Amino acid sequence: MSELRHPSRDALLRDALGQLCEQKGVQLTKFARVLNAMAHAMCPTKTADMPALDSFTVADHDYDTAVMSWNKRVQRWANGAVEFPAWLEEPWVTALEELSDEQCRVELARRHGFMGVRRPLASESHASAFAALGAIGRETGEVMGSFSGMLEDGVLDEKDAHAAPKALQDIDDAITALLRTKALIEERVSGKPSLKLAKA
Numbered sequence: 001m002s003e004l005r006h007p008s009r010d011a012l013l014r015d016a017l018g019q020l021c022e023q024k025g026v027q028l029t030k031f032a033r034v035l036n037a038m039a040h041a042m043c044p045t046k047t048a049d050m051p052a053l054d055s056f057t058v059a060d061h062d063y064d065t066a067v068m069s070w071n072k073r074v075q076r077w078a079n080g081a082v083e084f085p086a087w088l089e090e091p092w093v094t095a096l097e098e099l100s101d102e103q104c105r106v107e108l109a110r111r112h113g114f115m116g117v118r119r120p121l122a123s124e125s126h127a128s129a130f131a132a133l134g135a136i137g138r139e140t141g142e143v144m145g146s147f148s149g150m151l152e153d154g155v156l157d158e159k160d161a162h163a164a165p166k167a168l169q170d171i172d173d174a175i176t177a178l179l180r181t182k183a184l185i186e187e188r189v190s191g192k193p194s195l196k197l198a199k200a
Helices: 009-024 028-042 061-079 086-098 104-111 127-150 164-190
Strands: none
Touching: 009 028, 009 061, 009 086, 009 104, 028 061, 028 086, 086 104, 104 164, 127 164
């Protein structure tokens, strides 16, 4: 996980997109298309004057113009050229998740003192269960490493204050991995998740 501290919600959202494009090769135009669908589905009143790309049945001149207009709008949001509207946060995060981002919602929730858990997506393959298991192993391993370091002298006290923030963050990450796996099992097995996942 990145140690970067974001000065604002906007910077965090933009950084998450930047990392998705850089690390996973997602093109901004692809993100823009997914964001368009999410924004219209989740915030129809806010997007009433914006082109709904999925509503076009023919790839004609009007469609090309709409795509170009929307892509430019997303580009301006992404580079900070225009103000990032508050209503766009949830569609933006959901679009990131549709394209395999796993951290943005967690980081947004953490900024407000909450525990963020990524929702299981219906479109995810069965391999996501193995990925969830791997995440548990990875995150609990981080906890073991940071916490055992604090116990090297056999005592847990104020002398360990310098290492506490890292250990606490590792514990939060492990809890998040466990909760996500819990939600995945409930979603796939029972179809009735008992875990209520709050929007970040």
